[in-house]
Amino acid sequence: MHVTMDIDKTRRPKEEFFKAAHLNDTNSMKALLMSEDFDPCIRGDLEETILHTALFNGNKEIAEFILDRIPALIDEPITSDKYRGETPMHIAVLKQDMEMVKELLNRGADVITSRATGSCFVPGEDCQCYYGEFVLSFAACIGNEEIVRTLIKHNAPLDARDSLGNTVLHLLVLQEEASHAYSMYDLIMSLMTEKQQPSLDCITNNDGYTPLKLAVAEGQMEMFNHLLEKQKKPYWRMGTVSYCTYDLTSIDTWEDQKSVLDIITKSKDTKESYQTKEDYVRLVGELITVVGALIILISELIFLSKIGLKNYLANTSNGGPYPLLLICYSLLIIAAVVMRLLSEDEEAFPMSFALIIGWCNTIYFARGFKTLGKFSILIQKILFGDLMHWCSLVFICIIGFTFAFYILFVTLDLTDYPYFRNFAMTLRTTFELMMGLLDIPLPYDKPTPSNVFVIYILYMLFVYLLLLNLLIAMMDDSYWRIIPEAELLWKVQFAAVILLLEQRVPAFLKVRSGIPGSSLGFDDDKWYIGVEEILPETEGDTSAPIQRHYNVKWNRVRKNLGKIIKMKESAESTIL
Template sequence: MSLSFNHWWRQLRFRLENKEDWNDILDDVFLLHTKLIDDVPLFYAAKKNSVGCINNLLRYASTNIFERGGLGETALHIAVMNDNLEAAVALMDGAPELINEPMTSELFQGVTPLHIAVINQNISLVQHLISRGADVSTPRATGLYFKKRKGGLLYYGEHILSFAACTGNEDIISTLIDAGASTRVQDYKGNTVLHVLVLQPNSLTACQTFDLFMSRDAELDHSVPLDKKPNLRGLTPFKLAAKRGNVVVFQHLVNKRRVFQGSLGPLTSNLYDLTEIDSWADNKSVLEVVVSSQRREARRILEVTPVRELVSLKWNLYGKHYFRFLLFVYLLYICIFTACCLSRPLKDIPANYPRPNTIYSFNTIYVQKRFNESYVTYGDHVRMGGEIISVVGAVAMILLEIPDILRVGAKRYFGQTALGGPFHVILIIYAGFVVLLCVFRVCEVQEEMSVMAVCLVLGWCNVMFFARGFEMFGPYVIMIQKMIFEDLLKFMWLLIIVIIGYATAVWTHYMTQDPLSVPDYTSLPVMFFSEFVLDTTFINLPIDETVPTPPIVYIVHVSFTLFSSVLLTNVLVVMMNDTMSRVGQERDELWRTQVVATTLMIERRLPRRLWPRLGICGLNNGPKDHWFLSVQTMEQIAGDRYCTYSRTAGQGH
């Protein structure tokens, strides 16, 4: 049995490391577990709740009470798993050493009988275990089954109290706390029981349990409230709810911090605490967390009061005006750079100028001036002023991007469309090339034209970034980004594979022909480009009809047209239509997310005196360092429905 188990365990570890399906793995785990239970008398008696057999077996010295099953479990684990109270009590009385014994397999490492009794919500077993000395604080379930990981089935934290929190059983929670379980325990990710509650699927139960823990923790009079305790990523339960898009828990926590001002008929006025929500005094606020989250559910947090009202105030009072001023400055800057490029210093080509051995060089009539000839006239000095502005502006762009990259992280900063990721890449590449242009000019490098062309394309394409300042255009810019980096990228991979196959097939004929007979097929690289252009229908079939051509060439070209131009192009159209439909459904969410991301960007880059803090200081309404936003809501009955209207009274200080 030992040999077969070791062989099975090696296979299981291999499957775990290769991230195979959890359901299949667990089926095999519990199948072997059942087989091993039936082979061990003490295990079988515990499973069948046979108290007499257990007592008889414990009398024999040959009985190994610490014998382990396939999952590293003892007989007491098996009794508790099957909710066999009598068998568990008999084992606890006859072998009290088993009470705090954890499971030892890599899958269920650290699980004690009390863990199992709690998760099964067996209050009787919980009480019996605690009365007989079960440890309620120290044991930690650290096995792979309980890790927070992609593809994992559950995440209950590690401590017994966090297991109880996930069940929502108030009697068990109170029993554990009364027995000495700490409400401040944290797992390997730094998550407290409140963090674990936020991650549970049953949000309503989580809210009720949340209140229970807060009330019990308040009795202990800690300096820092439990809901303000962050995990290792710096997220409090409130911020974690925002990141995960758990609207129910987030709204519940917001309402707990709400201060009722008064009501007048259908009009109700409330003060909402902006602590952890407003980004003015918190570098990792709810707004930051939501924008940087990759979950669509997180964007729904922006529709919750008072987040919606705060975002609207920030944008309408300051954000959109600053952003449109930046648009004006950038347009002025890129126009200056374009004028400098169009008026770059050129002179007639000298008679003895060495021409490169290329076709296009024979049409060249102007060449770049030397550095000492480029800044002589008044017009040259004016252009030099524009060039200085261009270089200084490029350096400033790079310096402004660095703090945001370090704060958000390069992967999220450049990878998320809501943050303008592709445009930040474009901006940094553009700025780097402008600095390179300055080096080329000083060193008199003649190839500055190529770098200048790239700069002009990138610089003007970056103007689309400012479309996010307008509700009409903002979502369409994200649509373009998604089409380029999702649909078009997939299409290009398919097209490249097809072109390689067809281009090499045609080249097998033209590699034996005169290169000048068909200029579009002079070499294999040129043929690749010609096939790509042919696929995009920019040119006709590049075949000289006066020269005999094998039928196979026509067959290859016809099949290429049908497969690539017809089939693949229609696949691209379908993918783009799907993207348009999806973005259209998320239009309002994307617009609001863009507004938040843009507001945060401007807020971080502007001096504080240009961006007053919004809200009302909590001197008379709560803690002195808390700020509140006053929101008025009005409900009136329209037919058989209630219509709710809200208005925000925000003040800047």
């Protein structure tokens, strides 16, 4: 990545100095520098000097002439907030201008203390590149090995730490282009002496991370494996078998509060997900969701093991396929939790399907309402009856016509028919044609074989017109066949919901309904429910005496109950 100042769009001063530097006008620049009444230290809108401008425009001749006339500009930094601290050497490195890097070094340019600390070069909203402030770090992040070798040869410090405490090795870990970061890391380590290598590897930044730990914290597993491989020391080798040792100093938790194991278990992504008050409120909801998913999974698996898979799916009173969807929902939630703990980006995949299934399961919980319960039964019957059979038939037809389209178009120039360029794309196009989402995508400005139109017409007549209307007819037939018994099935489902809730209510909250047998003079260990039945009285009906006899007995029971209640109340009042 190259950092370039927006010089072309900025309003330049009226002085011809910057105009000559910007336009690479060597003659005008020499004439201006030779004049005695002109201030050569004037700065532009970005607080840059004329040497910065000349280097940005790559004019080596003007830059050398400026250095000859005004040598003090060689280490003069830009002073604006955005580019503060950027010296001519920084610019030469960013431009990868090896000739100017050598020229500046020969003239005594500072490569030890020069630091680019402007907002453009440090992490923040305005950051365009974070290259570690020092000239050597810039060169290493750019990936120019020749410049790195040259700077190290001129005593550029390898252990220099920027405002975040990062050395050049830390900066290489943070680079996205891992290929050149590996080679640059190995190059720098090879240019160090044996005394420097252990000390440089152990330098920690402001967060307490060495380069190895930083790779783990940032999730750079390829770089972590590379650094771990660099630490490997072969102990003995015999043929193809070798015994190697790895340094555990920064990996295990012995006397290290920020070991590699600690960093892995305290993932940065997880930490950053919960910072504000709203994040912790969301965390409570997530915990409730996870615990609920575990409870659902365990309870449903226990029930499934008792009645078997076949009965589990066929049990209409228990919700049919919806409990199976609950199991899928629970498994997807658990998978999303595992992926979050492992900082996997694919976490959104199981979560999105879990959300869909979760909303679909509202139909299962809505079956307690009379109107919605009937529709729940209809959806279940049609989904696993008519629709599954119809989908099987349509799948066979679509596959057949897809092969037909693919064979026809494979002999043509596929650049003109991108929707049929391979079998997968042809299958997708065929499906969209069946749903009426797409007209046949043909270039009408070029001739197309008539066979294509024949197959297309047959496909639309058979699949789009015939099979779709067949599905509508099947669903209509199922509706009128199911609706007479839908209310009865809903009552069964309603009872199943009550029993389901009763099983999950704690025992101390349950109150038994009915009439104890002791109150009726019956068995003490039994409970009864009284039902008053009135049968129609008709002349000549042999059941009439039974009705009168039954009513007399029930009236007697009610009188006895009234007496028992009064006796109980009088006894309680006497005791009080």
